[in-house]
Amino acid sequence: MEYHFSKFLKRGSIICILIGAVAIAYGFWNMPKTVEQAQERAAATHHGHHGHGSSSDDSHHGSHDDQTHSDQDNEQHEHIEHSVVESLDNQKTNHHQSASDKKSHDNHGKHLLHQFQNKPWAAVYVAALFFFFIALGTLAFYAVQRASQAGWPIVLYRVMESISAYVIPGGIIVFIILLFSVFGANHMFVWMDPKVVEHDVIIQNKTWYLNINGFILRALVILLGWGLYRTFVRKFSLKQDQDVYLAMNYHRKNFRLSAGFLVFYILSVSVMSWDWLMSIDPHWFSTLFGWYVFASMFVSGITVIAIMTIYLKSRGYLEFVNNSHIHDLAKFMFGISIFWTYLWFSQYMLIWYSNIPEEVTYFISRFEDYQLPFLSLLILNFLFPVLVLMNTDFKRINYIVVVTGIVIVIGHYLDVFNMVMPGTVGDQWSLGFVEIGAFAFFLGLFILIVFRSLEKAPLLAKKDPFTEESKRFHY
Amino acid sequence: MDSGKVVHAVFDDDDVLLKAVEHIRKNKYTIEEVYTPFPVHGLDKVMGLSPTRISIASFMFGCLGLTVAILITNYIMIEDWPQNIGGKPSFSYFENLPAFVPILFEMTVFFAAHLMVITFYLRSKLWPFKKAENPIKETTDDKFLVVLETPDDSSKTKTFLKELGATQIVFKANES
Numbered sequence: 082m083e084y085h086f087s088k089f090l091k092r093g094s095i096i097c098i099l100i101g102a103v104a105i106a107y108g109f110w111n112m113p114k115t116v117e118q119a120q121e122r123a124a125a126t127h128h129g130h131h132g133h134g135s136s137s138d139d140s141h142h143g144s145h146d147d148q149t150h151s152d153q154d155n156e157q158h159e160h161i162e163h164s165v166v167e168s169l170d171n172q173k174t175n176h177h178q179s180a181s182d183k184k185s186h187d188n189h190g191k192h193l194l195h196q197f198q199n200k201p202w203a204a205v206y207v208a209a210l211f212f213f214f215i216a217l218g219t220l221a222f223y224a225v226q227r228a229s230q231a232g233w234p235i236v237l238y239r240v241m242e243s244i245s246a247y248v249i250p251g252g253i254i255v256f257i258i259l260l261f262s263v264f265g266a267n268h269m270f271v272w273m274d275p276k277v278v279e280h281d282v283i284i285q286n287k288t289w290y291l292n293i294n295g296f297i298l299r300a301l302v303i304l305l306g307w308g309l310y311r312t313f314v315r316k317f318s319l320k321q322d323q324d325v326y327l328a329m330n331y332h333r334k335n336f337r338l339s340a341g342f343l344v345f346y347i348l349s350v351s352v353m354s355w356d357w358l359m360s361i362d363p364h365w366f367s368t369l370f371g372w373y374v375f376a377s378m379f380v381s382g383i384t385v386i387a388i389m390t391i392y393l394k395s396r397g398y399l400e401f402v403n404n405s406h407i408h409d410l411a412k413f414m415f416g417i418s419i420f421w422t423y424l425w426f427s428q429y430m431l432i433w434y435s436n437i438p439e440e441v442t443y444f445i446s447r448f449e450d451y452q453l454p455f456l457s458l459l460i461l462n463f464l465f466p467v468l469v470l471m472n473t474d475f476k477r478i479n480y481i482v483v484v485t486g487i488v489i490v491i492g493h494y495l496d497v498f499n500m501v502m503p504g505t506v507g508d509q510w511s512l513g514f515v516e517i518g519a520f521a522f523f524l525g526l527f528i529l530i531v532f533r534s535l536e537k538a539p540l541l542a543k544k545d546p547f548t549e550e551s552k553r554f555h556y
Numbered sequence: 557m558d559s560g561k562v563v564h565a566v567f568d569d570d571d572v573l574l575k576a577v578e579h580i581r582k583n584k585y586t587i588e589e590v591y592t593p594f595p596v597h598g599l600d601k602v603m604g605l606s607p608t609r610i611s612i613a614s615f616m617f618g619c620l621g622l623t624v625a626i627l628i629t630n631y632i633m634i635e636d637w638p639q640n641i642g643g644k645p646s647f648s649y650f651e652n653l654p655a656f657v658p659i660l661f662e663m664t665v666f667f668a669a670h671l672m673v674i675t676f677y678l679r680s681k682l683w684p685f686k687k688a689e690n691p692i693k694e695t696t697d698d699k700f701l702v703v704l705e706t707p708d709d710s711s712k713t714k715t716f717l718k719e720l721g722a723t724q725i726v727f728k729a730n731e732s
Binding site for chain 1: 643655
């Protein structure tokens with residue numbers, strides 16, 4: 082049976098895009114143009130003025146006055162606190178006590194202006210990356226099923242293929258945003274500014290990797306690889322249905338293609354995470370960051386497959402999908418949520434334990450300025466899905482899977498938010514009009530592209546050698 | 557059912573067994589026990605066994621393990637002999653929590669796994685050196701045995717079971 086894009090959904094997605102576009106445009110229009118405007122804006126927000134020198138120390142002690150630190154510990158914290166300001170202010174040389182107050186004040190104002198100017202960019206970037214990650218995670222999940230020649234998920238292949246259709250337009254959008262950064266339209270990636278690198282020894286040591294030419298080249302190669310895989314695997318998958326005699330041939334072709342893609346993907350996803358996310362905080366590094374980003378996109382992808390499958394079933398499509406398939410997807414949601422938490426914690430614990438200033442600043446800025454989004458991650462992405470989906474029977478109940486899925490999706494949006502925002506807008510973050518608008522814009526675009534793609538082919542991959550097995554799949 | 561007899565019906569295949577068990581129960585025979593060489597998916601459902609509660613027990617064992625782990629790490633590392641953890645001598649349990657998380661996790665898994673196995677053994681009355689209960693030895697190799705009670709109507713039962721695919725049918729006097 083072919084899918085027919087319902088008018089309601091189509092209109093809904095177009096309205097989402099329009100509202101989102103208006104919100105994004107408002108965000109850019111409302112951006113402060115001068116330092117004075119930025120300072121006024123900062124004074125008006127409830128986050129307060131998280132400045133340099135003594136005021137920063139006050140706020141630091143204020144938030145911790147119920148705890149007892151040793152003097153040494155306090156000193157270290159102050160040092161870290163300074164280095165946060167330092168790395169963002171790009172004023173390594175001027176930041177010592179000897180620097181004149183006036184100059185330091187000016188720099189702070191300029192820094193604040195950059196943060197405000199980054200805000201709409203970062204909001205768009207977070208949402209664009211998040212929906213791109215959903216499509217990419219789904220593509221990886223699909224490749225795993227193809228490469229392992231799994232029998233159960235054949236009936237879900239068309240759903241996965243259409244979600245991964247967003248990889249190409251989504252990738253292009255992310256690439257365009259990165260190009261804007263490269264050409265200096267925003268200050269999201271401070272290492273792209275030669276004036277910053279001039280004063281920063283740590284970034285200077287990284288320029289053999291972290292330079293603009295390499296950045297663009299890597300992004301192009303990676304996106305091309307992913308786009309090509311998606312194009313060809315979809316092409317072969319559709320051809321398989323048309324030709325009975327060559328069905329096995331295309332099956333084998335897709336198997337080989339997917340195995341090759343997984344090797345490329347698992348390497349390139351790490352490179353992508355260093356370039357597009359980790360380099361936002363150019364002093365900081367974490368060796369398992371690539372896996373962490375991978376876990377996040379994998380679980381978001383699987384969750385969206387589950388939600389979309391249940392939606393299509395509720396509309397009377399996919400009659401060959403039974404609740405054992407849903408059960409399996411829910412098991413994956415459960416398992417990969419734990420995997421994500423495992424990586425989150427592994428990264429956090431090592432950095433917390435070793436307490437190296439360069440590394441620990443990353444978490445200090447999140448603990449101090451991003452408490453709510455940062456700590457709620459553990460509830461949304463770990464506690465809630467684990468406790469709810471632990472029960473076998475609950476994994477088969479559609480509405481429980483959908484509710485948990487929505488919580489996981491919101492949680493992983495916040496995860497990307499937490500990776501991007503602290504290094505770009507600092508403590509001036511909000512989950513306001515522009516952020517939600519950007520989310521709505523990309524949600525609408527995502528739905529439009531995914532369901533358009535779903536319309537183009539029958540919902541069942543008929544000629545796959547495992548189709549019958551998948552239809553009868555029963556646990 | 558004092559006039560009843562016990563029948564041993566042997567099957568060769570798990571799919572045949574599943575269908576047979578379903579039909580046997582539909583025809584109002586009482587199944588005493590089914591012996592299989594490996595766990596057969598869905599057999600508990602067609603036999604009408606009540607769902608297992610071992611997962612609930614396991615969850616509670618896990619919670620117990622977590623509690624024990626919190627108590628012992630707190631006692632050992634904070635109360636009894638306060639430790640300087642990672643150069644952060646705060647001596648507060650909450651601030652040093654990341655260091656304890658691996659222990660909390662391991663203890664949760666340890667308690668859940670071991671106590672679950674022990675519970676399973678107790679509940680199914682298994683212990684070391686216990687004599688095997690399966691009536692024929694082949695059920696540990698490649699045969700599936702259904703032990704059922706039948707009213708005193710052996711020929712009818714026999715044809716019925718034959719039709720279901722039983723390869724061997726043995727009538728036994730009711731032991732009770």
